[in-house]
Amino acid sequence: xxxxxxxxxxxxxxGQGMETLALAQQNPNCDMRQKVIGHxxxxxxxxxxxIGVTNTGGLVEVLxxxxxxxxxxxxxxxxxxxxxxxxxxxxxAIQSDRTGLDPEA
Numbered sequence: 420x421x422x423x424x425x426x427x428x429x430x431x432x433x434g435q436g437m438e439t440l441a442l443a444q445q446n447p448n449c450d451m452r453q454k455v456i457g458h459x460x461x462x463x464x465x466x467x468x469x470i471g472v473t474n475t476g477g478l479v480e481v482l483x484x485x486x487x488x489x490x491x492x493x494x495x496x497x498x499x500x501x502x503x504x505x506x507x508x509x510x511x512a513i514q515s516d517r518t519g520l521d522p523e524a
Contacts, residue, residue: 463491465482468512469512473494487510487511489506
């Protein structure tokens with residue numbers, strides 16, 4: 420049950436992030452992608468560890484340190500404008516057992 424609550428919470432944050440892109444010029448947490456990536460790499464030693472494309476053409480990325488000490492989630496629109504969605508500590512990659520989801524597995 421907690422897994423579904425986390426997924427719902429992420430969807431809510433992500434939806435708010437897409438609205439943030441529309442208002443990015445008023446948001447101090449937005450800049451061009453290369454500048455944001457460079458800042459996160461220099462200041463926090465974070466690099467992309469996961470990536471996905473939204474149904475509207477946005478690029479969602481999770482950046483983290485090699486040891487997972489810190490993490491950041493950003494979303495970029497096709498012209499390169501990138502906004503910070505969330506930051507935190509203790510990023511851990513998980514391996515899911517997808518065999519229960521596929522009846523032919």
